[in-house]
Amino acid sequence: MKKNIIFSFVALMLSAALLLGCVGSSNMNNTNASNTSSTNNTILPNMSANTSENRFICDTDGESMSLDEAVMIAKQGECGNDLVLNCVCPEGYVKEGTACNPTCYYSTPKCLAPSLMCEASYVCNNNTGTLWINMNLTKTGCSPACVVNLANKSAEINWRCTGLIIPETNLTEKAVCTDPPCLLPYFLACNPSELSMDFVGNTTYVITVAGLENENCHYATKITDKEGNALQGMPAMDCVVPKEKISMDMLGHLFGSDKEPGKEAIKAQQDKLQADYCTTS
Numbered sequence: 001m002k003k004n005i006i007f008s009f010v011a012l013m014l015s016a017a018l019l020l021g022c023v024g025s026s027n028m029n030n031t032n033a034s035n036t037s038s039t040n041n042t043i044l045p046n047m048s049a050n051t052s053e054n055r056f057i058c059d060t061d062g063e064s065m066s067l068d069e070a071v072m073i074a075k076q077g078e079c080g081n082d083l084v085l086n087c088v089c090p091e092g093y094v095k096e097g098t099a100c101n102p103t104c105y106y107s108t109p110k111c112l113a114p115s116l117m118c119e120a121s122y123v124c125n126n127n128t129g130t131l132w133i134n135m136n137l138t139k140t141g142c143s144p145a146c147v148v149n150l151a152n153k154s155a156e157i158n159w160r161c162t163g164l165i166i167p168e169t170n171l172t173e174k175a176v177c178t179d180p181p182c183l184l185p186y187f188l189a190c191n192p193s194e195l196s197m198d199f200v201g202n203t204t205y206v207i208t209v210a211g212l213e214n215e216n217c218h219y220a221t222k223i224t225d226k227e228g229n230a231l232q233g234m235p236a237m238d239c240v241v242p243k244e245k246i247s248m249d250m251l252g253h254l255f256g257s258d259k260e261p262g263k264e265a266i267k268a269q270q271d272k273l274q275a276d277y278c279t280t281s
Contacts (some may be wrong), residue, residue, distance in 0.1 A: 018067060021085050022208060040150040040185045056122070058131040058150060060124070060125075060150055063129055063151055065131060070133065071133070072132045073083065073153055073155050074148055076155070077146075077159055078155065078156055078160060079135065079146035079156070079157055083121075083133050083146060084133070084134040084136050086121065087121060088118070089118055089119075089259070090116070091117075091259060093116060095118060099116075099117075100115060100119075102115070114200055114201055117201060119256060121133060129150045130148060130149055131148045132146070132147055133144045134146075135157065136260075136261075136262055137251065139159060141247065141248060142159040142161040142248075143257075144158065144160060144166045145157070145158050145160060146158075153246070158250075161248075167186060174192040176193070176194065176196070177194065177196075178196060179195070182195070183195040183207060184248065184251060186209060187246065187251045188247070190209060190212050190217035190246055191209065192209060192210065192211045193208075194207065195207040195208075203225060203231060203234075204224045205221070205223055206221065206222050206223070206224055207219065207221050207254060208221075208222075209222070212243060213240065215243050216241060216242055216243060217239075217241050217242075217243050219239050220236065220237060220239065221254060222234070222236040222237075235280050235281070237280050238279050238280075238281070239274070239277050239278035239279075241277040241278075242277075249266050249270055251276070252266075253267070253270035253271075258270060
């Protein structure tokens with residue numbers, strides 16, 4: 001149980017490769033992230049949204065499109081009706097609007113645990129002029145999304161499967177990322193890297209991949225303040241996992257992406273792997 005606490009504190013976009021955050025009980029500033037060249041098969045999202053989920057607008061250079069229009073185009077194209085449009089709260093939280101409130105908030109006395117952002121299922125990529133919407137399709141090792149092109153009003157499925165090409169870098173240096181899609185290829189290869197992503201309450205969610213140790217991948221997660229100090233009372237996790245068990249599902253689990261309906265089997269598998277190979281402090 002203790003090891004699962006961290007997922008109640010983790011949410012944001014997953015990407016055009018993984019899931020992203022909606023606003024919580026208060027309005028949230030738009031988030032922007034850098035993009036990697038499409039030749040590297042990684043896609044880094046930039047989101048522009050209004051305060052209401054229903055009025056989400058994807059704005060790129062010279063082009064803009066509402067979520068409603070993108071959904072219409074997607075359904076008329078090869079994506080069909082398998083779109084995921086509602087954000088999902090992690091286990092132990094109750095969805096109210098676009099906020100995820102801890103269940104203990106409704107007890108007497110109320111707990112002091114903060115509400116979280118509800119994980120969004122779509123993201124605007126300014127650099128490619130596309131809007132990505134998660135899909136309710138199952139394919140081993142893949143996390144499919146419907147990609148809507150703002151310029152030519154077309155839609156196609158991007159399966160986002162494992163086996164991504166790792167961006168060229170000096171592997172003796174630690175790659176630094178600000179969003180999950182950037183971290184994904186390094187995580188899958190267990191190359192030294194670190195993700196630092198803005199989180200609720202002026203905090204930062206950090207995932208550090210130390211690298212391979214005797215054919216095991218060593219990575220850790222924690223929540224810090226803006227000075228980089230680990231927050232008291234917030235769980236930190238340290239994992240040493242056999243390299244062959246590292247997967248896109250494992251990274252998605254760190255962001256609660258397997259909380260969606262239909263992914264119960266994936267979540268159960270990842271819960272067991274976490275219990276077997278991770279310790280929480």
